[in-house]
Structures are given as C-alpha cells and as structure tokens.
Amino acid sequence: MSDAQSLEEHALQTLHWINLLSGAHFSSHPHAFKPEGRLDSTLTQNLLHARDHLKGPLDLKEECCHDLLARLIFIQFLFHRKDSQGNPALHAGRLRTLAQEGVLKHVHTDLPGLLEDYDDSYRFFEWLNAHFNGDLFPGKGATATVRRQEWLDEKRQVRPEHLSYLARFISGREDLRHGQAFFWPQYAFDSIPLDLISSIYELFIGPAERDKAYYTRGHLVDFMLDAMLPWEGKKSDLRILDPSCGSGIFLVKAFQRLVHRWKQAHNSDPKPSELRDILERQIFGVDINPDAVRVASFSLYLALCDELDPRRYWSHEKLFPALRGKNLIAKDFLLRIRLRSEAKKTRNPLTLSLVMHRGAKAQQATSEATRKIGPSSMDGMLLAKTLGLFFSLRQRAW
Structure with a gap:
C-alpha cells in the first residue's frame, strides 16, 4: 500500500469517527436507526397523549401539565427505586404510615388510588415538598404567605378530574387513541435514562420549536467532557x-464527574447536603426556552438521587435546591446575564460547555463565553480549543 493510499484511508476513518461523534451518520441513514420502536419513544408518546388530553378536553394550562407530568415521573421513580436492602423508597407501607401519622386522611396502597383522592394528593405533594423541595412543587416564595399562595394558585388550576385522569393513565385504565400501545405500567422507572429525559424535553418544547432545538447526544457530551473535565482530576x-x-x-x-472527583478527593461518599452544595454552587445553565430549564432541573434532581441510597432520601430535609430562576435561567445567553452573587465566591473560573447556535451566532456566543472567563486562564484556553473543535464537528452535521 502506498503512502498516499494509507493517508487517504486514515483520513476516511477519521471522517467516519467525526460523523459518528457529530451525529451526521445517524442523520444520513435515518431508516437504519428508527426511533419509534424504542421503549422511551413509546413512553414519550404516552406522555404526549396525556399532555394533550389534559390541555384539550380538560383545559389545563400547558405549563401546569408539564409540572404535573414531571412530578408523576419523579413519584413513580420513588416507588420503583430500591435501596441496598431491596426496599423501594416509597411503598404501600409508607403510605399507610402517613395515614396513621395524620399526614393523609385515608389509607392508600398505590399512587393511582392516592391520585383519585384530590385532598390527600395535595397533602402528599406537600409532604414530599417538605423532604425534597426543589422545583417539582410550588411554594418556593420568600415568605410563608407567598409560599402558601403558590400552592393555592396551582390548586385553582388543577381540579379533581385532572388527577383522576392521571390516576387512570398511570394504572393503564385509560384508553389511548389510534391503537397506540399503553406502556406506563410496564416501564421501570427506577433508572431513568438520559435519552428519555431528552425525549421528554422534545415533547415539552412542542413542534414549533423542535426544529430549532439541538439536543446533544450522550456520546458527543462524553467526548467533550473527556477533554474538558476528565474523570480523573x-x-x-x-x-x-x-x-x-x-x-x-x-x-x-x-455533575456526575464532579461528584466522582469529590469522592476521590475526600476518600468517601458525599452526604446529601454535600451533593446539594455541588448543585447549588457549581452547576449553572441558561436556555432561551423555559421548558428546557424545567426539564434540565428535573434531570439534575434525578442525577442527585442516583448518587444516594434511597434510604438517605428521607434523612435530609430539603434534599433539592431550587434551581429554576437561580442556577438555571430562562434567558438568551447572548444577553448579558449576571449569575447570583453567591456563585462568585468560588475562586475557580467558569468552565463552559456547548453553545448550540448556528453559524455566526455560534461564533458570537463562543467569543462572549471566552471573554467572560478570560483567555489568560487554563480553563479559558481549554474552553476556546474545545468549543472550536465542537463547532467544527457540529457544522458538518448542519
């Protein structure tokens, strides 16, 4: 083989890997990778049906639909997630105990039965909020009066028929249109893959915005992080x-890599409060779409739960920090954004990730990001290099 042939083969192989990393290979061969048969795709279609039914015949605002569906997925996760002794985080016994303690007025054995009882459902939501906090529930205002008003505002929108429909939906008793397979009762929610979260994101943003959104595939994120934030550091x-x-x-x-590094540095597993601290002080995101911020917040809460044995979910009140409007901001990044002052206490410069814009707008965002970090820092130089490679890869797919 001549040197020219060898060089050509090497170039073709390199281009093949670039196409795989950028997603161009999947875009060029759509019939070979049909997504509709995936389990997460089926579940997403179920969620789409539920959202449309809540919005349409039941006349519930879309934002409230999304909050309720995310809340149900999280609660189902708690019912399925097992600790090291094989016990789920939530189960019929705990619901019985809540009734005995007066938190609930009636004894319930499962989530569908609980949702059929409107008043007990909201007592249960408030009990969960006391343990988990975060953005999955209302009541995040600065004063007790404001927090109570936020709960009342949601209850004015969510009526008993909404929760009753969701009870039928998750139990498998609700008929779906067009012969669509019903999948919710068969889905194992104990480990929710990131692909499902991305599918939910695409569902939430709606068809009008879907063509403008670029969700980054997991293998490309890993490729980027291997350069920017390797596991061993x-x-x-x-x-x-x-x-x-x-x-x-x-x-x-x-976040997963930061937690791994924390474990290496401290030679121990982080406490719930320390995981919360990592989220609050070290993880920030911006997106122009408020629904993206909603889904990103949900994704990070699940990631925090993944780092803990479920028995520890109940050992620390307020497990989740409120992220929406604080760490996760619904704004255009190209506008000047000031992160909250507490974040400035950290000495290290920001390490930025992916800017998902096209053409000149992408270059403008890159320049802005690099300027905010400062080109003199090692992180800033690494950022500029990595973003340059990223844009090169993405433009091949565009």
Whole structure:
C-alpha cells in the first residue's frame, strides 16, 4: 500500500469517527436507526397523549401539565427505586404510615388510588415538598404567605378530574387513541435514562420549536467532557455553565464527574447536603426556552438521587435546591446575564460547555463565553480549543 493510499484511508476513518461523534451518520441513514420502536419513544408518546388530553378536553394550562407530568415521573421513580436492602423508597407501607401519622386522611396502597383522592394528593405533594423541595412543587416564595399562595394558585388550576385522569393513565385504565400501545405500567422507572429525559424535553418544547432545538447526544457530551473535565482530576470545585442547556444532558454528566472527583478527593461518599452544595454552587445553565430549564432541573434532581441510597432520601430535609430562576435561567445567553452573587465566591473560573447556535451566532456566543472567563486562564484556553473543535464537528452535521 502506498503512502498516499494509507493517508487517504486514515483520513476516511477519521471522517467516519467525526460523523459518528457529530451525529451526521445517524442523520444520513435515518431508516437504519428508527426511533419509534424504542421503549422511551413509546413512553414519550404516552406522555404526549396525556399532555394533550389534559390541555384539550380538560383545559389545563400547558405549563401546569408539564409540572404535573414531571412530578408523576419523579413519584413513580420513588416507588420503583430500591435501596441496598431491596426496599423501594416509597411503598404501600409508607403510605399507610402517613395515614396513621395524620399526614393523609385515608389509607392508600398505590399512587393511582392516592391520585383519585384530590385532598390527600395535595397533602402528599406537600409532604414530599417538605423532604425534597426543589422545583417539582410550588411554594418556593420568600415568605410563608407567598409560599402558601403558590400552592393555592396551582390548586385553582388543577381540579379533581385532572388527577383522576392521571390516576387512570398511570394504572393503564385509560384508553389511548389510534391503537397506540399503553406502556406506563410496564416501564421501570427506577433508572431513568438520559435519552428519555431528552425525549421528554422534545415533547415539552412542542413542534414549533423542535426544529430549532439541538439536543446533544450522550456520546458527543462524553467526548467533550473527556477533554474538558476528565474523570480523573484533582479539582472538584470547578463551576460549570452550559449557555444553551436544553434538557441538561451536559450538566448532568458534568455533575456526575464532579461528584466522582469529590469522592476521590475526600476518600468517601458525599452526604446529601454535600451533593446539594455541588448543585447549588457549581452547576449553572441558561436556555432561551423555559421548558428546557424545567426539564434540565428535573434531570439534575434525578442525577442527585442516583448518587444516594434511597434510604438517605428521607434523612435530609430539603434534599433539592431550587434551581429554576437561580442556577438555571430562562434567558438568551447572548444577553448579558449576571449569575447570583453567591456563585462568585468560588475562586475557580467558569468552565463552559456547548453553545448550540448556528453559524455566526455560534461564533458570537463562543467569543462572549471566552471573554467572560478570560483567555489568560487554563480553563479559558481549554474552553476556546474545545468549543472550536465542537463547532467544527457540529457544522458538518448542519
């Protein structure tokens, strides 16, 4: 083989890997990778049907539909997620105990039965909020009066028929249109893959915005993070900002690596409060779409839960920090954004992730991001290099 042939083969092989990393290969061969047969695709279609029914015949605002569906997925996760002794985080016995303690007025054995009882459902939601906090529930205002008003505002929108429909939906008793397979009761929610979260993101943003959104595939995120934030590293107190966070896949994977580095640095597993601290002080995201921020917040909460044995979910009140409007901001990154002052206490410069814009807008975002970090820092130089490679890869797919 001549040197020219060898060089040509090497170039073709390199281009093949670039196409795989950028997603161009999947875009060029759509019939070979049909998504409709995937389990997460079937579940997403079920969720789409439920959302449309809540919005249409039952006249519930779309934002409230999304909050309720995310809340149900999280609660189902708690019912399926088992601890090291094989016991789920939530189960009929705990519901019985809640009734005995007066938290609930009636004894319920499962989630569908609980949802059929409107008043007990909201007592249960408030009990969960006391343990988990976060953005999955209302009541995040600065005063007790404001927090109570937020709960009342949601209850004015969500009527008993909405929760009753969801009870039928998750139990498999609700007929779906067009012969669509019903999948919710068969789905194992104990480990929710990032692909499902990304599918939910695409569902939430709606068809009008779907063509404008670019959710970053997991293998490309891993490729980027291997260069920017490898698993083996001494620094665990870096701040991460994704200026176009979408469903939060980059932030989730960065959080996982930060936790891994924390474990290496401290030679122990982090406490719930320490995981919460990593989310609050080190993870930031911006997206122009408010529904993207909603899904990214949900993704990060699941990532935090993945780091804990479920028995520890109940050992620390307020497990989740409120992220929406604080760490996760629904704004255009190209506008000047000031992150909350507490974040400035961290000494390390920001490490930025992917900017999902086209052409000149992408270059403008890159320049803005690099300027905010400062080209003199090692993180800034690594950012500029990595983003340059990323845009090169993405433009091949565009």
